[in-house]
Amino acid sequence: MNSVAEDCVTDEALRAVALNRFEYHRILERLGRQPNDLELAMFGSLWSEHCGYKHSRALLRRFPTESAALLVRAGEENAGAVDIGGGLAVVFKIESHNHPSAVEPFEGAATGVGGIIRDIFTMGARPIALFDSLRFGPLDDPRNRYLANGIVGGVGSYGNCVGIPTVGGEVVVEDCYAGNPLVNAMCVGLLRHDGLIRAEAVGESNPIILVGADTGRDGIQGATFASVEDPENSARGVVQVGNPFLEKLLIEACLEALATGAIVGLQDLGAAGLTSSLVEAAARSGAGIRIDVDKVSRRATQMTPYEVMLSESQERMIAVAQKGRENEIVAIFDKWGLHSDVIGAVTSDGHITVSEAGHPVAHIPIDQINDPPEYRLAVEFPGYLADVNDLDLSAIPEPADIAETFLTLLASPNIASKECVYRTYDQTVGSNTVAGPGADAAVLRIKGTNRAIALSTDGNGRSCYLNPRAGGAMAVAEAARNVVCAGARPVAITNCLNFGSPDNPDVYYQLAEVIDGIAEACSALAIPVTGGNVSLYNEADGVQIFPTPVIGMLGVIDDLDLRVGIAFANAGDLIAVIGGVHGLLDGSEYLKVLHSAIKGRPEIDLSRELAVQATCASAIQAGVLASAHDISNGGLAVALAESCFAGDIGAAVEPGSVSSRSDELWFGESPSRILVSLSEKNLPEARAVALSQGADLNVIGRVGGDQIVLSDDAAISLEIARDRWTTGLAAALSGKPAKQ
Amino acid sequence: MDSVHALNVIGGFETDIRWHRDTDLTGYDLIVIPGGFSYGDHLRAGAIARFAPALRAVSEADARGTRILGICNGFQILLEAGLLPGAMLRNSSLQFRHQWVNLRVDANATPFTTECAPGKILRMPIAHGEGNYFARPETIARLKGDGRIVFTYSDLEGRATPGANPNGSLANIAAITNERGNVMGMMPHPERCSEAILGGQDGALIWRSLAA
Numbered sequence: 004m005n006s007v008a009e010d011c012v013t014d015e016a017l018r019a020v021a022l023n024r025f026e027y028h029r030i031l032e033r034l035g036r037q038p039n040d041l042e043l044a045m046f047g048s049l050w051s052e053h054c055g056y057k058h059s060r061a062l063l064r065r066f067p068t069e070s071a072a073l074l075v076r077a078g079e080e081n082a083g084a085v086d087i088g089g090g091l092a093v094v095f096k097i098e099s100h101n102h103p104s105a106v107e108p109f110e111g112a113a114t115g116v117g118g119i120i121r122d123i124f125t126m127g128a129r130p131i132a133l134f135d136s137l138r139f140g141p142l143d144d145p146r147n148r149y150l151a152n153g154i155v156g157g158v159g160s161y162g163n164c165v166g167i168p169t170v171g172g173e174v175v176v177e178d179c180y181a182g183n184p185l186v187n188a189m190c191v192g193l194l195r196h197d198g199l200i201r202a203e204a205v206g207e208s209n210p211i212i213l214v215g216a217d218t219g220r221d222g223i224q225g226a227t228f229a230s231v232e233d234p235e236n237s238a239r240g241v242v243q244v245g246n247p248f249l250e251k252l253l254i255e256a257c258l259e260a261l262a263t264g265a266i267v268g269l270q271d272l273g274a275a276g277l278t279s280s281l282v283e284a285a286a287r288s289g290a291g292i293r294i295d296v297d298k299v300s301r302r303a304t305q306m307t308p309y310e311v312m313l314s315e316s317q318e319r320m321i322a323v324a325q326k327g328r329e330n331e332i333v334a335i336f337d338k339w340g341l342h343s344d345v346i347g348a349v350t351s352d353g354h355i356t357v358s359e360a361g362h363p364v365a366h367i368p369i370d371q372i373n374d375p376p377e378y379r380l381a382v383e384f385p386g387y388l389a390d391v392n393d394l395d396l397s398a399i400p401e402p403a404d405i406a407e408t409f410l411t412l413l414a415s416p417n418i419a420s421k422e423c424v425y426r427t428y429d430q431t432v433g434s435n436t437v438a439g440p441g442a443d444a445a446v447l448r449i450k451g452t453n454r455a456i457a458l459s460t461d462g463n464g465r466s467c468y469l470n471p472r473a474g475g476a477m478a479v480a481e482a483a484r485n486v487v488c489a490g491a492r493p494v495a496i497t498n499c500l501n502f503g504s505p506d507n508p509d510v511y512y513q514l515a516e517v518i519d520g521i522a523e524a525c526s527a528l529a530i531p532v533t534g535g536n537v538s539l540y541n542e543a544d545g546v547q548i549f550p551t552p553v554i555g556m557l558g559v560i561d562d563l564d565l566r567v568g569i570a571f572a573n574a575g576d577l578i579a580v581i582g583g584v585h586g587l588l589d590g591s592e593y594l595k596v597l598h599s600a601i602k603g604r605p606e607i608d609l610s611r612e613l614a615v616q617a618t619c620a621s622a623i624q625a626g627v628l629a630s631a632h633d634i635s636n637g638g639l640a641v642a643l644a645e646s647c648f649a650g651d652i653g654a655a656v657e658p659g660s661v662s663s664r665s666d667e668l669w670f671g672e673s674p675s676r677i678l679v680s681l682s683e684k685n686l687p688e689a690r691a692v693a694l695s696q697g698a699d700l701n702v703i704g705r706v707g708g709d710q711i712v713l714s715d716d717a718a719i720s721l722e723i724a725r726d727r728w729t730t731g732l733a734a735a736l737s738g739k740p741a742k743q
Numbered sequence: 744m745d746s747v748h749a750l751n752v753i754g755g756f757e758t759d760i761r762w763h764r765d766t767d768l769t770g771y772d773l774i775v776i777p778g779g780f781s782y783g784d785h786l787r788a789g790a791i792a793r794f795a796p797a798l799r800a801v802s803e804a805d806a807r808g809t810r811i812l813g814i815c816n817g818f819q820i821l822l823e824a825g826l827l828p829g830a831m832l833r834n835s836s837l838q839f840r841h842q843w844v845n846l847r848v849d850a851n852a853t854p855f856t857t858e859c860a861p862g863k864i865l866r867m868p869i870a871h872g873e874g875n876y877f878a879r880p881e882t883i884a885r886l887k888g889d890g891r892i893v894f895t896y897s898d899l900e901g902r903a904t905p906g907a908n909p910n911g912s913l914a915n916i917a918a919i920t921n922e923r924g925n926v927m928g929m930m931p932h933p934e935r936c937s938e939a940i941l942g943g944q945d946g947a948l949i950w951r952s953l954a955a
Contacts, residue, residue, distance in 0.1 A: 159839055160839075163780070163839055163870070163872070164780040164783055164784065165780075166779060166780065246783070247780075247783060248780060248782060248783025248784075248785070249783075251780070251783075425841075426838075426840055426841055426842050427838050427839045427840065427841070428839075428841060429839070429841050429870040430841050430870075431841065431868050431870065431932070431935045431941070432745065432778070432870060432935070433744075433745060434745040434748060434749070434934055434935045434937075434938075434941060435941075436935075436941065436942075437940055437941065437942075448940055448941075450748065563940060
């Protein structure tokens with residue numbers, strides 16, 4: 004056992020590196036000596052919540068991660084890799100960039116996109132699609148509008164320039180995200196199985212090449228910054244500036260360099276810069292690493308080793324080359340106009356050794372720095388739940404005018420068309436986009452095959468706030484339902500867990516329960532978790548965000564001919580609901596928008612969910628459905644309207660007396676329901692499928708006309724409804740009051 | 744790569760991808776400068792790329808009468824290089840715009856559009872931030888008089904209305920040719936709509952015209 008070195012660090016010095024005294028003592032114990040400032044900062048970065056997952060690691064082990072389809076399991080590499088057949092694999096991951104975006108929305112969002120793209124091509128995959136799940140505070144506040152427009156601008160600017168289509172995502176508005184917007188970006192890549200490359204530092208004496216941008220003073224300690232509360236009070240200097248064209252060159256150069264076979268490991272630089280990349284790469288192989296900071300090209304003069312090792316300058320990668328072949332690699336980087344330096348080599352001593360002018364300035368055992376403490380807190384049932392779960396419908400008057408209520412909902416930012424946002428994103432570059440934003444799931448064809456992949460990102464902070472466990476399960480179920488509606492089989496998820504401060508017992512309870520809910524749904528639906536990201540300390544002015552897991556779902560379409568969209572296709576087709584017509588108002592958009600109430604206790608029955616999805620999937624495979632659309636925000640009426648808008652045709656439905664309340668019937672949001680349309684001649688087969696899978700299938704009306712007719716309750720012209728739906732979000736984002 | 748896919752699969756061409764530092768482009772029947780963000784659109788779209796050595800070779804190919812097609816950023820580069828008249832301003836919305844647009848075929852006596860019936864309405868996607876075509880009134884008048892406006896943003900009835908104009912282009916111009924007719928620049932992306940699975944195949948008309 005090491006003798007414990009003397010404690011001689013001030014509270015202030017520890018706060019600066021986001022370590023507490025307990026952690027500091029552990030470092031003393033492990034090193035058996037006093038760390039110098041550089042070493043302490045390196046520990047601080049890797050032991051930050053952002054890199055070290057101190058509060059979440061123990062909980063994350065509850066996720067099911069086994070599946071025969073996985074080529075790379077959660078935690079092994081930068082992202083999960085999933086076999087999609089035909090010798091091809093998909094690499095995908097979602098990650099947050101919440102804190103930087105709260106301070107500098109445009110660059111924060113842009114570099115979030117840049118970072119997740121690097122996670123994908125670092126594995127040898129060509130990035131083929133981006134998704135962005137965005138959450139903002141109320142848009143009647145100019146500060147939230149500034150954040151929202153900046154974030155949308157940053158997302159578009161980076162993705163458009165780097166030449167990867169943005170094909171889906173979310174835009175959600177909720178009070179709790181004021182001052183702490185959420186920016187979750189997902190990137191999807193495609194590769195051949197034999198093209199997979201590990202992010203590990205292997206082979207003693209193999210040279211380590213740093214390529215891309217020069218290293219500057221930007222973003223120093225960004226990882227620790229993301230691990231403290233209230234980013235608005237932090238310095239803007241920790242946010243980096245992105246250069247998407249440089250990233251484009253890096254993608255092409257790295258993929259070309261990988262094809263030579265002279266690279267044995269490739270790793271991107273993200274949070275905590277060189278420090279975390281090198282430590283992670285060495286930890287994967289069990290090797291050591293020697294770095295000479297003098298060899299690192301810099302943007303600024305007189306940078307200290309501390310600044311070089313912790314800089315988060317964007318658009319940088321490290322490549323571990325086969326000894327003797329480094330010139331081949333450097334020549335490829337040169338061809339693409341990229342600067343690269345050999346900055347060190349792999350060693351066998353199990354340490355990261357940083358030298359300046361020939362003298363070591365840091366020398367830390369990899370296994371010690373890469374093993375942050377793990378916190379398990381007591382899980383206590385939160386007091387707030389009893390209050391918010393108590394939904395007394397007798398105190399909620401039914402709408403006097405269903406038509407007017409319907410139009411109000413169509414114009415509310417969470418339901419209104421997101422076209423004003425996604426039309427600023429290039430959705431079709433790459434010429435693979437079969438279905439883009441606005442569909443339940445984006446569909447990308449795989450060139451040279453009749454195969455496609457379908458992807459969706461879904462989160463529901465409000466349901467998770469009201470019932471964390473069910474909410475976590477509902478996010479998985481909805482994401483799966485969305486890809487099923489496109490004709491795909493769900494095969495794997497990535498997840499981004501956005502939460503408040505884990506030191507708050509309510510938040511820790513939410514974290515534990517949401518993770519359990521995700522795990523339960525993944526087990527029930529037999530979908531493994533391939534990895535993801537945790538973002539804690541999302542709060543502003545003492546307000547914790549709703550617990551917001553965002554699920555990125557990957558589905559595979561084996562035969563592109565058997566695919567449907569959300570659009571009603573033919574006048575005269577029958578309209579039906581799989582999974583039961585009746586909806587409940589708990590946590591609904593209706594209660595929030597019309598009654599300013601965030602109340603109730605949403606629930607999900609996973610066996611029913613499975614039956615509903617199996618029914619829809621089998622019916623699509625049998626070719627009996629003309630359209631399929633998940634019923635979610637705004638309930639049956641809104642799902643109906645969306646299928647009408649997409650098909651540019653009206654519909655009339657008459658579900659009968661399935662509910663005692665008209666608002667429950669039209670605007671209830673119970674999960675596990677799918678709105679479909681089908682030709683009358685296919686009805687017997689559809690019924691047979693539903694019967695064999697154990698789900699309800701109720702015919703409620705017909706496609707046709709130029710109105711949306713909701714029984715005797717409302718008949719609204721398609722034109723007027725579409726106008727409200729199209730202009731609602733655009734008006735809110737521009738700060739102009741919505742049309743009445 | 745999107746254009747190569749469309750050229751190979753739809754047009755049946757054999758294609759080479761040439762590097763921006765290449766100086767010899769002899770021996771080709773067709774040169775396509777595809778879309779993209781050359782040099783990150785720094786300064787102005789196409790403003791730096793026009794100085795690439797390959798652009799000198801493109802000018803030489805133009806002098807030999809080789810057919811040259813610039814799509815989106817390729818159009819912007821051809822304007823910057825002076826191979827086509829006029830310039831691109833930022834979209835009047837000041838935003839990047841991705842959307843499907845309707846195009847009226849105004850000229851089919853070009854090697855790029857022989858398969859497009861005059862007056863026919865084509866549907867193609869656009870994806871750009873600087874596609875607002877601008878030129879002096881006399882240039883616009885000459886383009887019109889010479890029949891060098893190839894595609895015009897229009898509504899489904901073929902009317903060039905302000906509502907059908909996605910970027911503020913003068914005279915709703917979406918594509919033009921040079922005087923000799925061997926160089927065409929177009930903002931919409933035919934390579935992204937050449938197969939039914941991608942939501943439209945009007946782009947295939949361009950590749951078929953070129954292959955004819």
